[in-house]
Amino acid sequence: MDAEGAAVTLRRAAKRYGGTVALDGLDLEVAGAGVTAILGPNGAGKSTAVGLMLGRLLPDAGEVRLFGRDPRDLAARRRVGAMLQSATLPPQLTVREQVALFAGYYPSPLPVAEAIRLAGLTGLEDRRCRALSGGQQRRVQFALALVGRPDLLVLDEPTVGLDLEARRALWASVRALVAGGAGVILTTHHLEEAEALADRIVVIDRGRVLADDTAAGVKAMVATRTIRCRTALPDATLRAMPDVRSVARSGVHAVIATAEAERTLRALLGADPDLADLTVTGASLEEAFVSLTGAQAADPLVAPAERSVA
Amino acid sequence: MTAATLAIAARESRAELLKALRTPEYVVPTLVFPPAFYALFGLALARDASASLYLMATYGVFAALGPALFGFATGVAFEREQGLLALKRVFPMPAWAYPAAKLATALSMTFVLLLVLYALAVFAGGVRLAPGAWALMLAVHLGSVFPFALMGIVLGYSLKGQGAVAIANVLFFLLSIVGGLWIPLHVMPAWMGQAAVLLPSYHLAELALTVAGYERGPATPTHLGVVALWCVLMAGVFAIVQRRAAM
Numbered sequence: 001m002d003a004e005g006a007a008v009t010l011r012r013a014a015k016r017y018g019g020t021v022a023l024d025g026l027d028l029e030v031a032g033a034g035v036t037a038i039l040g041p042n043g044a045g046k047s048t049a050v051g052l053m054l055g056r057l058l059p060d061a062g063e064v065r066l067f068g069r070d071p072r073d074l075a076a077r078r079r080v081g082a083m084l085q086s087a088t089l090p091p092q093l094t095v096r097e098q099v100a101l102f103a104g105y106y107p108s109p110l111p112v113a114e115a116i117r118l119a120g121l122t123g124l125e126d127r128r129c130r131a132l133s134g135g136q137q138r139r140v141q142f143a144l145a146l147v148g149r150p151d152l153l154v155l156d157e158p159t160v161g162l163d164l165e166a167r168r169a170l171w172a173s174v175r176a177l178v179a180g181g182a183g184v185i186l187t188t189h190h191l192e193e194a195e196a197l198a199d200r201i202v203v204i205d206r207g208r209v210l211a212d213d214t215a216a217g218v219k220a221m222v223a224t225r226t227i228r229c230r231t232a233l234p235d236a237t238l239r240a241m242p243d244v245r246s247v248a249r250s251g252v253h254a255v256i257a258t259a260e261a262e263r264t265l266r267a268l269l270g271a272d273p274d275l276a277d278l279t280v281t282g283a284s285l286e287e288a289f290v291s292l293t294g295a296q297a298a299d300p301l302v303a304p305a306e307r308s309v310a
Numbered sequence: 311m312t313a314a315t316l317a318i319a320a321r322e323s324r325a326e327l328l329k330a331l332r333t334p335e336y337v338v339p340t341l342v343f344p345p346a347f348y349a350l351f352g353l354a355l356a357r358d359a360s361a362s363l364y365l366m367a368t369y370g371v372f373a374a375l376g377p378a379l380f381g382f383a384t385g386v387a388f389e390r391e392q393g394l395l396a397l398k399r400v401f402p403m404p405a406w407a408y409p410a411a412k413l414a415t416a417l418s419m420t421f422v423l424l425l426v427l428y429a430l431a432v433f434a435g436g437v438r439l440a441p442g443a444w445a446l447m448l449a450v451h452l453g454s455v456f457p458f459a460l461m462g463i464v465l466g467y468s469l470k471g472q473g474a475v476a477i478a479n480v481l482f483f484l485l486s487i488v489g490g491l492w493i494p495l496h497v498m499p500a501w502m503g504q505a506a507v508l509l510p511s512y513h514l515a516e517l518a519l520t521v522a523g524y525e526r527g528p529a530t531p532t533h534l535g536v537v538a539l540w541c542v543l544m545a546g547v548f549a550i551v552q553r554r555a556a557m
Contacts, residue, residue, distance in 0.1 A: 054400040077402040084400065088392035092332035093325060104321045105402045107314070128332075141397075148402070 005068050007032035007079075007152045007183050008053045013062035015048050015207075022048040024207035025062065032152060032183040035174065037198035039188060045207040046187040047085055050156045053185070054082055067151075078106060081145035082154040089140055091130030095121055098129060099143050106148030118176070119143035120169045134161040142170060146177060153177065155186040159193060171197055225261035228253050229278040233271060241267045253277065315404045322403070322411035323418075330381060330415050339482065340376030340419060344369055345426045347492060353434050362435030364494065366427060367518035370451035371511060372491040373423040377416040378458035379478050379485075385412060386466025387474030390555065409463065416455050424451050439522070446521045454514045457537055458485075460544035461510075467551040485511040510540040 008030040015023040023045045030036050038046050051057035052064045055071030069076040089098055099116060103109035110118075116125055119142045129137060138161050145153050153174075159167040174184055174197060188194055194201050194215065201218050203211040211218050231238070231254050238247045243260040258264040261280050269275060330336055352365035389395050398408060428444075431437040439447065461481065465474050486492050488502055489511030495503045506512035513533040520530055 056396055056400050074402050074404060077400065080400070080402075082397075082400045084393060084397050086393045087397040088394060090325075090329050090389070090394065092329040097325060097328065101321055101325050102401060104318055144397075144401070154400075 005032075006030060006065070007067060008185065009063070009065040010049065010052060010059075011063040013049070013052055013059045013064055015045075015052065015057060015060055021207055023052070023059075026204065026207060026209060028202060028209065028212075030152075030183065030185055033178075033181065034199040035178055035184045035186065035197045036200045036202060037186055037188055037194035038202050038204060039191065039194050040204040041189060044205045046204065047156055048207075049204070050082075050084075050154055050185075050187055054080065054154055056084075078148070079151040080154060081148050081150035081152075083138070083141045083145045083156055083158050085156045085160070087141065089129040089137060092128060094126050094128050095132070095140055095143075096125040098140060099147055102144040103147045106150075109148050110146070112147065115143045115147035118146060118173050120166065120173070135163060135166050138162055139166065139170070142173070146173070150182065152183045152185065155184065157187055157189075159188070159190065167193075225258050226281050227256040227258060227261060227264060227268070227278070228281070229256075229268070230254070230276045231268070231272045232274060233268075237271065238268075241271075315407070318403060319407040319410050319414075322407045323414035326411040326415040327418065329385075330377075330419065336380055336384070340380055341423065343376065344373040344423050345430060347372070348427055348430060349434075351492065353430060356435065359436040359438070362431055363437045363439075363522050364519065364524060366431040366435070366437055367447070367522040367524070368491045368494070368515045369427055370424055370447065370518055371454045371489075371514045372486055373427055374416075374420045374451055374454035374514075375458050375482065375485060375491070375511065377419040377423075378455045379462045379482055381412050381416045381419075382409075382459050382462025383465035383469075383474045383478035383481075384471065386463055387469050388471040390466065391471045412463075413455070413459055416459055417452060420452060420455050424448060443521055443523075447518060450514065450518045450521060454511075457510045457514070457541050457544070460541055460548065464544055464548050464551060467548065467555045485509055488512075490515055507536075510537050513537050 006029045008028070010026050010028040012025045012027060013023050014021075014025050026045065026049060028038075028049065038049060040046050048057065052059055053066055053071060055064075055066065055073075055077065064071055066073075066076040067079050071077070093101070095116065096112060100112045103112055103115065109115075113125075116122060119139045121136070121139050121143060124132070124136060127136075129140065132140065138158070142155075142158060145155065155174075158174075159170055162170065171193070174186075178184055184197075186193075186197070198215060201211070201213065201215050202209055203218060228250070230252055233254075235247045235249070235254070238244060238254060238256055241256075242263045243258045244264055245257040245259060247257075248255040256264065256268075265280070330340075348365060348369040352362050352369060356362045356365065386395070395408070399405070462478065465477055465481075468474075469477060488505050489509045490498070490503075490506055491511055495506055495512075513536045516528075517530065517533045517537075519525075520533075
């Protein structure tokens with residue numbers, strides 16, 4: 001443990017399910033303030049990493065600490081609130097009963113009404129969970145995660161099932177909690193979400209960390225520029241050009257991610273005199289992500305989650 | 311176990327009781343069947359106070375069966391399947407508070423049922439017992455919750471929701487009918503009496519009947535021993551299925 005005390009430490013954490021490797025010696029340390037996004041496609045190991053840091057799963061190898069303790073330790077868990085990806089709340093209890101029950105687990109929780117307000121559930125207090133929409137149920141779980149005034153919120157895919165308005169509202173609440181000094185770890189495959197919220201983005205795939213930087217840093221690290229153009233050249237030829245990281249097709253356009261746009265362009269223009277519709281842009285996080293995970297993207301506008309992952 | 315964790319368990323129990331009372335498919339077999347069946351077989355169709363006493367002893371075990379078996383088997387199976395158990399485990403709830411709350415719910419529902427049953431027996435059936443016998447009767451009946459709860463929690467950890475409902479229903483009728491809780495075994499086919507000795511419900515009913523003054527067959531230590539054996543067996547199976555479910 002360093003003097004400050006990291007909120008979460010995973011050291012060479014490994015986890016497999018049968019023959020499937022979920023985490024392959026993952027190293028991750030989260031200090032405890034600000035928002036850290038764990039970004040990766042489905043099956044990348046995000047939920048397993050979350051399960052380990054919350055003490056829900058035990059690593060096959062390596063070490064996991066939560067506030068310097070075993071994550072199963074009650075004293076560690078009292079400093080954490082969490083949202084899991086696939087939990088259904090008891091249909092018979094009202095929103096207020098549910099939030100009050102979880103508030104009672106903590107030594108100095110928020111007032112129940114305050115937690116309900118922060119989660120955008122005002123007016124639904126006396127509704128039983130049975131009568132809530134999927135998005136409303138997710139918001140109740142968000143209320144449960146924050147009601148204990150935790151030092152760290154761990155949110156596994158918090159905005160799945162939320163409409164745009166509810167998603168924005170949740171982001172605003174996350175920012176308010178962070179401004180109040182809480183740390184947040186969230187997993188997402190919404191790149192927009194990571195860009196909008198995170199101070200730090202950890203990209204993982206196949207159980208390993210591929211990148212760990214600020215959103216800008218993650219972009220800079222990979223495809224710094226994206227070239228879009230119409231060209232008759234086959235993908236294989238494009239891929240062989242200098243500094244090209246990845247090649248994709250979007251309709252009639254080729255989408256080329258490159259580390260050095262000038263060098264790639266020189267080669268490109270030399271090879272195809274009929275090249276047309278040329279644009280060069282800074283890479284979006286989507287493109288950075290595609291490049292990092294090495295996927296053969298069909299279209300950079302398609303969210304990585306919708307790609308099939310080998 | 312501090313005051314704070316006890317308070318958590320108390321709130322957990324209250325929530326558990328609310329959940330139970332707001333679930334009709336749990337309330338009907340657990341809260342309606344025992345007094346209704348007793349009123350029919352133990353009072354309306356009984357010839358005298360002796361029959362009412364006999365069936366009060368066996369229906370008291372039946373009163374413990376529903377809340378314990380359904381509360382644990384279907385409750386745990388559904389909440390495990392829905393990820394609620396996993397969610398609770400990542401929150402700072404002491405792990406024992408979850409089964410403790412279910413146990414408290416089963417015990418308090420059984421207690422209320424027993425009060426109704428005893429009142430029916432005394433006021434409508436003319437049943438009379440010495441105060442010490444009443445206390446022992448209550449102890450046997452409330453104690454019946456434990457072996458049934460263990461059986462329920464094993465089902466809850468081994469099966470998914472709908473599977474647990476199906477098996478719990480089969481066990482509910484098997485333990486009731488073959489165990490002699492509804493109709494005295496001596497008016498049933500002989501094979502049923504032979505099969506009954508394998509079931510904890512039979513031995514619990516025999517213990518209650520002994521308290522009521524119907525001592526026959528094997529002695530009290532045998533009944534206690536079989537019930538204890540069942541509990542140890544179920545606890546052992548539980549340790550295995552829980553470890554497997556956690557992985």
